[in-house]
Amino acid sequence: MTRTARRRQTVGVVSGEGRPGSWGIDPATQFPLLYEREYESVFRTVRAMVLDQAEAEDLTQEVFARAYRARLRYRPTAPPGAWLHRIAVNTALSYLRRRKLARLLPVRLYQAPDDRAYARSEARTAVETALAALSPKLRAAVVLHYFHDYSREEIATILGIPSGTVASRIAKAVAVMRRVLNDVPPGGGAGREPNSAPVGCEQ
Amino acid sequence: MKVDERRSERDPIELLRAEVDTWRPQGVPDLIRVMRRAEGHWRRPVALASALGAAVLAVVLLVSVILLAVSPAIPGGETIRSHLIAP
Numbered sequence: 001m002t003r004t005a006r007r008r009q010t011v012g013v014v015s016g017e018g019r020p021g022s023w024g025i026d027p028a029t030q031f032p033l034l035y036e037r038e039y040e041s042v043f044r045t046v047r048a049m050v051l052d053q054a055e056a057e058d059l060t061q062e063v064f065a066r067a068y069r070a071r072l073r074y075r076p077t078a079p080p081g082a083w084l085h086r087i088a089v090n091t092a093l094s095y096l097r098r099r100k101l102a103r104l105l106p107v108r109l110y111q112a113p114d115d116r117a118y119a120r121s122e123a124r125t126a127v128e129t130a131l132a133a134l135s136p137k138l139r140a141a142v143v144l145h146y147f148h149d150y151s152r153e154e155i156a157t158i159l160g161i162p163s164g165t166v167a168s169r170i171a172k173a174v175a176v177m178r179r180v181l182n183d184v185p186p187g188g189g190a191g192r193e194p195n196s197a198p199v200g201c202e203q
Numbered sequence: 204m205k206v207d208e209r210r211s212e213r214d215p216i217e218l219l220r221a222e223v224d225t226w227r228p229q230g231v232p233d234l235i236r237v238m239r240r241a242e243g244h245w246r247r248p249v250a251l252a253s254a255l256g257a258a259v260l261a262v263v264l265l266v267s268v269i270l271l272a273v274s275p276a277i278p279g280g281e282t283i284r285s286h287l288i289a290p
Contacts, residue, residue, distance in 0.1 A: 044223050061232055
């Protein structure tokens, strides 16, 4: 799928003029249409952040459940796609925070999935290994920019941070991914033992 | 001849695009199911608060029973007992 085609499938831009996408869809009255058009796009953002297919599927449903509850509060200052991605990023970050907290519990009532165990999995790809080396916020910025083709300003709106911070996050993420991808043998990420925390945890 | 090292590196952006493009949900769930989930969102916190309240009440009752049982053995126990049991 070309970038232009993907762009058409996913979102418009903030200005929105002349570009197809979810711009113009009113979540309050056309929620089923928005759901149909944006489900895969939101799933990919969540999947890139949590790096787990099953969790991403569940969280994507949670994103749309939250969006459905908030549909009457939507204001058309940004395309509905960007609005959904904001909810998706916040939902994924909340989930990852809960998971981190669950790992700190002295009594493990809940056995949280472990990032390190995930990174050791033979099924992971080189790209997933590279993404695992980033913090969730860096993952969000890099996927929104390079896959969904959002501009820095749009990502700044989605993430609620200055566009300069977005630029620095993207640059940092690409540098780390480049380094990790060159360390990982072609065809997969197996063999790399992650011995450090993901980059960008402080942000 | 000098080899362009940048070309021999794997481009992370192209790899990312190709990889993310292959990610697809196993299926798009029925919107009705998502709407039900949205409408039932209040149940979990209410159930949690209810369970927490019940647990606190159980602890208070248990402590009261223990105090009644051991009241003769502790200093001032009779005063506590008289507060716990209405005349």
